[in-house]
Amino acid sequence: MLISLSEAAEFLKNCSDAVIITHQSPDGDCIGAGFALKDILEAIGKRSRVVCADEFPKRFDFLTSAGCGEEFEPETIITVDIADVQLMGKLRELYGDKVQLCIDHHVSNTGYAQRTLLDPHASAACELIYELSQEMGVELNEHAAACIYTGIATDTGCFKFDCTTVRCHEIAAELMRSFDINFSKINRNMFDVKSIGRIKLESAVLELMEYYWDSRLTMICATADIMEKMGVDTDDLDGCANLPLQVENAEVGILIKEREPGVYKISMRSANDINVSEICQTLGGGGHAKAAGCLLRGSLDDVKKRLAEAVGKALE
Amino acid sequence: MLISLSEAAEFLKNCSDAVIITHQSPDGDCIGAGFALKDILEAIGKRSRVVCADEFPKRFDFLTSAGCGEEFEPETIITVDIADVQLMGKLRELYGDKVQLCIDHHVSNTGYAQRTLLDPHASAACELIYELSQEMGVELNEHAAACIYTGIATDTGCFKFDCTTVRCHEIAAELMRSFDINFSKINRNMFDVKSIGRIKLESAVLELMEYYWDSRLTMICATADIMEKMGVDTDDLDGCANLPLQVENAEVGILIKEREPGVYKISMRSANDINVSEICQTLGGGGHAKAAGCLLRGSLDDVKKRLAEAVGKALE
Numbered sequence: 001m002l003i004s005l006s007e008a009a010e011f012l013k014n015c016s017d018a019v020i021i022t023h024q025s026p027d028g029d030c031i032g033a034g035f036a037l038k039d040i041l042e043a044i045g046k047r048s049r050v051v052c053a054d055e056f057p058k059r060f061d062f063l064t065s066a067g068c069g070e071e072f073e074p075e076t077i078i079t080v081d082i083a084d085v086q087l088m089g090k091l092r093e094l095y096g097d098k099v100q101l102c103i104d105h106h107v108s109n110t111g112y113a114q115r116t117l118l119d120p121h122a123s124a125a126c127e128l129i130y131e132l133s134q135e136m137g138v139e140l141n142e143h144a145a146a147c148i149y150t151g152i153a154t155d156t157g158c159f160k161f162d163c164t165t166v167r168c169h170e171i172a173a174e175l176m177r178s179f180d181i182n183f184s185k186i187n188r189n190m191f192d193v194k195s196i197g198r199i200k201l202e203s204a205v206l207e208l209m210e211y212y213w214d215s216r217l218t219m220i221c222a223t224a225d226i227m228e229k230m231g232v233d234t235d236d237l238d239g240c241a242n243l244p245l246q247v248e249n250a251e252v253g254i255l256i257k258e259r260e261p262g263v264y265k266i267s268m269r270s271a272n273d274i275n276v277s278e279i280c281q282t283l284g285g286g287g288h289a290k291a292a293g294c295l296l297r298g299s300l301d302d303v304k305k306r307l308a309e310a311v312g313k314a315l316e
Numbered sequence: 317m318l319i320s321l322s323e324a325a326e327f328l329k330n331c332s333d334a335v336i337i338t339h340q341s342p343d344g345d346c347i348g349a350g351f352a353l354k355d356i357l358e359a360i361g362k363r364s365r366v367v368c369a370d371e372f373p374k375r376f377d378f379l380t381s382a383g384c385g386e387e388f389e390p391e392t393i394i395t396v397d398i399a400d401v402q403l404m405g406k407l408r409e410l411y412g413d414k415v416q417l418c419i420d421h422h423v424s425n426t427g428y429a430q431r432t433l434l435d436p437h438a439s440a441a442c443e444l445i446y447e448l449s450q451e452m453g454v455e456l457n458e459h460a461a462a463c464i465y466t467g468i469a470t471d472t473g474c475f476k477f478d479c480t481t482v483r484c485h486e487i488a489a490e491l492m493r494s495f496d497i498n499f500s501k502i503n504r505n506m507f508d509v510k511s512i513g514r515i516k517l518e519s520a521v522l523e524l525m526e527y528y529w530d531s532r533l534t535m536i537c538a539t540a541d542i543m544e545k546m547g548v549d550t551d552d553l554d555g556c557a558n559l560p561l562q563v564e565n566a567e568v569g570i571l572i573k574e575r576e577p578g579v580y581k582i583s584m585r586s587a588n589d590i591n592v593s594e595i596c597q598t599l600g601g602g603g604h605a606k607a608a609g610c611l612l613r614g615s616l617d618d619v620k621k622r623l624a625e626a627v628g629k630a631l632e
Contacts, residue, residue, distance in 0.1 A: 158474055158476050159475045159488070160474050160503040160507065161503075164500070165492075166489045166493045169492065170489045173482045173483075176481075176482045184476065184478040184480070185588065187477075188476075192561070192562065193561075193562060193564040193565075194562055194563065195563075196525075196527070199522055199525070199562060199563065203518075203522045204519075209515070245509075246508065246510055247509065247510065247511075248509040248512075
């Protein structure tokens with residue numbers, strides 16, 4: 001059942017306690033939303049605890065180190081930023097069919113919870129947590145403010161992406177006005193730094209860049225051979241799918257990963273108006289307009305040729 | 317003479333026309349400020365023209381392609397984002413002693429103009445242009461809105477840096493609410509794309525990274541030998557000074573450029589609280605707290621050792 005902001009606020013005011021679940025492979029938005037909601041509930045005297053199937057990455061220590069809350073037998077189960085019950089990971093078994101409230105901003109939300117506060121126009125789950133705090137009349141503390149700022153910055157690429165709304169900027173202004181958030185440090189840690197291994201990986205992978213159609217299409221082919229020679233695990237390539245789009249004028253960027261001999265996993269990204277989901281559909285795959293994929297079989301040369309042709313048609 | 321916002325607005329309302337000068341090596345802020353001010357003046361019937369000692373970079377075509385305005389013999393000379401008359405470049409000779417109004421946000425402004433509207437707390441010159449439009453009661457057009465957004469995004473690293481203010485976010489919210497700015501495209505072009513040559517240069521330079529003090533100090537030594545082997549002009553290294561700080565945990569990053577045998581130009585950057593200006597002063601140089609430099613002579617090993625020691629002391 002979809003519920004309104006005021007209904008969700010009412011529910012939170014009336015619950016006796018809450019376990020707040022964030023999604024597996026946790027990011028800045030679900031961590032921010034979970035810990036800010038914990039602060040809000042505690043401010044009105046509700047025992048609460050944040051749980052996650054996976055460990056919180058070390059770079060979010062500044063949000064998580066205050067602690068997740070002590071264990072207790074909860075009456076209320078809440079999920080934040082979780083569009084599908086599968087994203088609860090191993091916590092699904094315990095809590096999957098018991099979620100009383102889900103707070104989310106993904107249009108793809110499957111409606112698995114008893115009540116869902118869903119705003120697909122919100123840039124981040126943290127935007128909804130902020131609105132809830134206002135609706136509930138609960139004053140945020142500095143930690144919750146940092147949580148909410150981090151979530152919004154995470155999901156908007158620091159106010160850079162399409163999904164950035166007027167409201168994002170308004171909330172950021174309000175948080176910066178009222179609290180002493182070290183936002184530039186948060187942003188540096190989130191956007192500007194990489195591990196030494198990551199820097200080496202990226203510079204190795206960038207060397208493999210190929211250019212087609214006047215560089216409007218860029219392609220990186222990470223064959224098993226080359227990855228082994230460079231000492232790179234193909235799993236480490238996750239997150240490299242955006243690298244080909246770093247090239248100016250590139251409209252479509254492709255990362256080809258060799259799964260097994262003759263089988264290639266294709267990640268396709270669009271910088272502007274080209275719909276890569278449509279291109280990938282013609283190749284038996286699919287996805288979103290700006291991020292899609294498919295699986296291709298054949299020789300590498302053949303695979304590259306088919307990709308260049310399919311993208312070429314779209315670029316015409 | 318320092319003047320107030322309302323005095324500057326009054327001056328602009330009363331001038332008959334204006335040549336607006338942006339600084340040499342123009343960036344998004346001075347271009348945005350120049351072209352937005354031109355729109356504002358034209359909206360109240362004043363002939364105006366934007367001029368610059370250097371060509372506007374191609375990636376700012378979306379702001380400049382509407383044209384700089386026709387040539388005319390101006391009665392009023394205005395500079396934007398120019399802290400020192402030297403930054404007018406070759407236009408200094410013609411206009412250097414005739415500037416009637418300077419609109420700037422650099423604390424280092426030398427006061428070379430007859431009137432200076434200076435707000436060192438403003439994140440960008442474009443923030444001041446926005447305030448002027450409000451003070452003058454002139455409605456912005458979509459082009460001026462894109463100009464102002466671009467300037468603020470440029471100087472704040474897209475709302476990422478320390479200098480980002482509450483007002484930046486408020487203005488961004490207001491511009492996005494009132495105008496259809498393609499801000500995500502602007503941001504991609506400004507922050508996410510590089511030329512093919514630049515990508516190759518960066519990945520070559522990153523290979524040279526050295527690590528000291530548990531990676532709290534990172535150093536790239538671009539000797540003439542290595543640069544020649546990699547086919548890189550040392551001039552191309554400008555803008556690489558921030559690369560060493562990409563490493564997580566790095567607090568100080570150093571780029572060493574070989575000027576001539578035994579003479580090294582040092583660029584030092586700080587990620588957090590270490591004051592690199594103080595470190596560089598102990599080595600005969602200087603600069604700002606987060607970006608400073610010096611010139612060192614001796615063998616490369618000796619230079620590196622002195623740098624590692626000086627930074628090591630500050631890290632203690």
